[in-house]
Amino acid sequence: xxxxxxxxxxxxxxxxxxxxxxxxxxxxxxxxxxxxxxxxxxxxxxxxxxxxxxxxxxxxxxxxxxxxxxxxxxxxxxxxxxxxxxxxxxxxxxxxxxxxxxxxxxxxxxxxxxxxxxxxxxxxxxxxxxxxxxxxxxxxxxxxxxxxxxxxxxxxxxxxxxxxxxxxxxxxxxxxxxxxxxxxxxxxxxxxxxxxxxxxxxxxxxxxxxxxxxxxxxxxxxxxxxxxxxxxxxxxxxxxxxxxxxxxxxxxxxxxxxxxxxxxxxxxxxxxxxxxxxxxxxxxxxxxxxxxxxxxxxxxxxxxxxxxxxxxxxxxx
Amino acid sequence: xxxxxxxxxxxxxxxxxxxxxxxxxxxxxxxxxxxxxxxxxxxxxxxxxxxxxxxxxxxxxxxxxxxxxxxxxxxxxxxxxxxxxxxxxxxxxxxxxxxxxxxxxxxxxxxxxxxxxxxxxxxxxxxxxxxxxxxxxxxxxxxxxxxxxxxxxxxxxxxxxxxxxxxxxxxxxxxxxxxxxxxxxxxxxxxxxxxxxxxxxxxxxxxxxxxxxxxxxxxxxxxxxxxxxxxxxxxxxxxxxxxxxxxxxxxxxxxxxxxxxxxxxxxxxxxxxxxxxxxxxxxxxxxxxxxxxxxxxxxxxxxxxxxxxxxxxxxxxxxxxxxxxxxxxxxxxxxxxxxxxxxxxxxxxxxxxxxxxxxxxxxxxxxxxxxxxxxxxxxxxxxxxxxxxxxxxxxxxxxxxxxxxxxxxxxxxxxxxxxxxxxxxxxxxxxxxxxxxxxxxxxxxxxxxxxxxxxxxxxxxxxxxxxxxxxxxxxxxxxxxxxxxxxxxxxxxxxxxxxxxx
Numbered sequence: 001x002x003x004x005x006x007x008x009x010x011x012x013x014x015x016x017x018x019x020x021x022x023x024x025x026x027x028x029x030x031x032x033x034x035x036x037x038x039x040x041x042x043x044x045x046x047x048x049x050x051x052x053x054x055x056x057x058x059x060x061x062x063x064x065x066x067x068x069x070x071x072x073x074x075x076x077x078x079x080x081x082x083x084x085x086x087x088x089x090x091x092x093x094x095x096x097x098x099x100x101x102x103x104x105x106x107x108x109x110x111x112x113x114x115x116x117x118x119x120x121x122x123x124x125x126x127x128x129x130x131x132x133x134x135x136x137x138x139x140x141x142x143x144x145x146x147x148x149x150x151x152x153x154x155x156x157x158x159x160x161x162x163x164x165x166x167x168x169x170x171x172x173x174x175x176x177x178x179x180x181x182x183x184x185x186x187x188x189x190x191x192x193x194x195x196x197x198x199x200x201x202x203x204x205x206x207x208x209x210x211x212x213x214x215x216x217x218x219x220x221x222x223x224x225x226x227x228x229x230x231x232x233x234x235x236x237x238x239x240x241x242x243x244x245x246x247x248x249x250x251x252x253x254x255x256x257x258x259x260x261x262x263x264x265x266x267x268x269x270x271x272x273x274x275x276x277x278x279x280x281x282x283x284x285x286x287x288x289x290x291x292x293x294x295x296x297x298x299x300x301x302x303x304x305x306x307x308x309x310x311x312x313x314x315x316x317x
Numbered sequence: 318x319x320x321x322x323x324x325x326x327x328x329x330x331x332x333x334x335x336x337x338x339x340x341x342x343x344x345x346x347x348x349x350x351x352x353x354x355x356x357x358x359x360x361x362x363x364x365x366x367x368x369x370x371x372x373x374x375x376x377x378x379x380x381x382x383x384x385x386x387x388x389x390x391x392x393x394x395x396x397x398x399x400x401x402x403x404x405x406x407x408x409x410x411x412x413x414x415x416x417x418x419x420x421x422x423x424x425x426x427x428x429x430x431x432x433x434x435x436x437x438x439x440x441x442x443x444x445x446x447x448x449x450x451x452x453x454x455x456x457x458x459x460x461x462x463x464x465x466x467x468x469x470x471x472x473x474x475x476x477x478x479x480x481x482x483x484x485x486x487x488x489x490x491x492x493x494x495x496x497x498x499x500x501x502x503x504x505x506x507x508x509x510x511x512x513x514x515x516x517x518x519x520x521x522x523x524x525x526x527x528x529x530x531x532x533x534x535x536x537x538x539x540x541x542x543x544x545x546x547x548x549x550x551x552x553x554x555x556x557x558x559x560x561x562x563x564x565x566x567x568x569x570x571x572x573x574x575x576x577x578x579x580x581x582x583x584x585x586x587x588x589x590x591x592x593x594x595x596x597x598x599x600x601x602x603x604x605x606x607x608x609x610x611x612x613x614x615x616x617x618x619x620x621x622x623x624x625x626x627x628x629x630x631x632x633x634x635x636x637x638x639x640x641x642x643x644x645x646x647x648x649x650x651x652x653x654x655x656x657x658x659x660x661x662x663x664x665x666x667x668x669x670x671x672x673x674x675x676x677x678x679x680x681x682x683x684x685x686x687x688x689x690x691x692x693x694x695x696x697x698x699x700x701x702x703x704x705x706x707x708x709x710x711x712x713x714x715x716x717x718x719x720x721x722x723x724x725x726x727x728x729x730x731x732x733x734x735x736x737x738x739x740x741x742x743x744x745x746x747x748x749x750x751x752x753x754x755x756x757x758x759x760x761x762x763x764x765x766x767x768x769x770x771x772x773x774x775x776x777x778x779x780x781x782x783x784x785x786x787x788x789x790x791x792x793x794x795x796x797x798x799x800x801x802x803x804x805x806x807x808x809x810x811x812x813x814x815x816x817x818x819x
Contacts (some may be wrong), residue, residue, distance in 0.1 A: 133359055185684040191669060199662070203649075203677040205680070263668060
């Protein structure tokens with residue numbers, strides 16, 4: 001729908017420029033590193049795309065990442081000691097599954113508040129942002145939990161066939177959500193609900209269910225991201241992923257998704273995520289100070305939204 | 318008052334929207350000191366004319382003369398400056414503010430204290446009280462506007478309008494929310510006003526009011542001026558004639574089946590504040606019209622049958638099965654479809670393509686195990702485009718690009734894809750051109766031939782007479798008549814809707 005190919009073209013030009021100016025940019029190792037760096041925020045960004053297309057927002061994903069990581073660590077600790085003495089692989093598997101399920105239900109809770117009590121998702125997820133962060137502190141007593149064996153590091157830090165494992169999770173999430181949004185009845189409903197909830201309802205689409213499911217899937221992906229982060233840093237740390245919600249929403253918007261709902265593509269978000277990743281990587285290679293990096297990122301978000309709105313103005317007239 | 322009466326004249330006033338002429342060279346003159354009623358069906362151009370006079374819309378051509386001098390109105394502000402004030406049907410008071418503040422909103426008198434401008438509250442309440450007394454109404458100027466009843470709020474609206482010292486005052490259906498005695502009070506106010514030389518334009522659907530309030534009656538039809546007559550000449554049949562024109566009974570196809578087999582039974586269906594105790598039966602393949610004015614409960618009835626709004630009492634029997642409609646998807650799965658009154662906001666997702674909109678109500682049917690394939694969709698979409706004769710350049714482009722008539726066909730197509738047994742059509746021909754209307758009739762008749770029952774709500778009574786097997790008449794939320802097109806004339810049908818004997 002939006003700026004077909006323009007963002008992709010800018011990304012290619014950016015890569016070419018960096019290939020000539022930043023030494024070490026155009027190496028397989030560095031490119032795979034970029035992919036690894038974006039993967040943990042990236043998996044959430046695909047879900048966030050659905051949420052924003054459906055006309056909602058989720059501000060709690062950063063805290064959900066921290067909470068997810070801590071919950072996995074907490075459960076692993078309990079299941080291998082205090083409560084039960086399960087073997088480590090089984091305990092970790094159960095912990096991860098429970099974490100993902102809890103994540104999904106946290107998201108559907110936001111959906112329930114939205115659809116049954118008309119609480120805007122903006123408010124519920126703002127509350128959850130604080131609440132989940134507090135819950136992470138509570139179950140960890142504010143300190144990192146480190147119950148994991150060394151092999152656990154594979155999920156967030158390992159390689160499969162030369163490709164970082166988290167990057168593979170990222171790509172797999174992309175494929176699943178790309179198919180879900182473009183080739184299923186459910187994906188169609190998401191666009192319809194975000195484009196015009198009343199028309200969707202009068203077409204026999206179950207609007208509350210669609211909204212709850214996209215919020216649920218996104219919170220599940222945030223919990224998955226939390227598992228990946230806990231594996232990378234080998235602990236459940238309540239202070240991780242602070243402010244991620246903004247990075248994630250930025251990538252989605254840069255990818256052309258409209259904050260008004262109804263318009264957006266999973267592929268666009270893929271490009272948005274990689275675009276931000278390449279910019280950050282390039283600036284690091286060029287020794288741009290971290291302070292400048294923040295300023296540049298802010299400017300990019302603003303320009304992207306502006307382009308998005310200008311585009312809409314043009315198509316109106 | 319010694320000032321000469323004001324006057325308002327339009328010369329060849331014209332307004333075109335892409336694809337339609339909303340106002341077609343209307344030249345009309347209104348003089349002060351009289352109350353001029355403006356009548357016409359929905360979409361006749363009344364509101365376009367009012368919007369242009371009030372500066373809210375700019376005309377495509379023609380001019381407006383105020384007191385004999387040409388006036389160019391670029392904005393509502395311009396119009397206010399020239400003394401043109403419009404009171405719209407929807408009240409626009411700020412409920413939290415006092416009556417006085419509402420009346421003088423944006424123009425609160427000020428005074429200087431220590432060189433600073435502050436609001437002169439004493440003057441605010443005094444001035445507002447003075448205006449209200451001038452209208453002969455007693456309302457506490459300190460009370461929050463939200464605490465007042467509708468009639469009193471209406472009075473405050475008029476007081477607000479009066480505070481501009483209007484030379485031209487336009488009232489758009491001011492009595493639609495008023496009880497009888499409140500209406501009488503409003504009329505008294507308007508008569509007082511008219512003696513001061515103000516041009517009063519009064520838009521109404523309640524034709525029985527005309528005799529009481531109006532001095533002249535001006536009718537618009539399809540954007541053109543029909544004419545102006547004095548109230549003495551305005552008999553109900555003249556008025557109906559002016560609004561509807563010469564209507565030719567269109568030949569109904571002869572091959573329409575005579576329905577015999579009952580399909581839907583509505584049993585003492587009620588929804589508080591919308592309709593009460595509605596019961597009727599619809600046969601398979603029957604085209605049933607519902608005639609009634611805006612606000613008669615007809616739209617609410619269709620929505621409740623479809624499960625879009627909950628009913629408070631009663632039930633449906635569909636094909637022998639007892640049903641309480643709760644959600645649209647439940648009714649869709651029972652073979653019920655609704656093409657809503659407002660197709661732009663409720664019938665279609667404008668952002669999405671024609672193709673996606675066509676498949677929207679039948680997603681689970683089109684998908685296999687939840688997955689959609691382009692091939693299966695193509696078949697459905699091509700069939701819709703061909704059978705409904707939808708003019709569309711690219712089915713993958715947003716449906717917003719289509720004309721009104723084609724958009725309506727997309728809404729109908731969306732529901733035909735669900736294999737419905739009962740289609741509820743709310744104003745299916747509103748805002749579409751003559752050819753598209755004729756096609757819409759064909760589509761309805763085709764559905765009838767296939768045994769699909771249709772309930773058609775329309776303000777176009779002559780259309781109902783043309784297309785329906787049978788017509789129910791609704792007034793104030795109740796069904797008050799059940800007629801066959803051959804047995805009633807348009808004038809009589811209209812009169813029954815209006816509760817008036819011809």
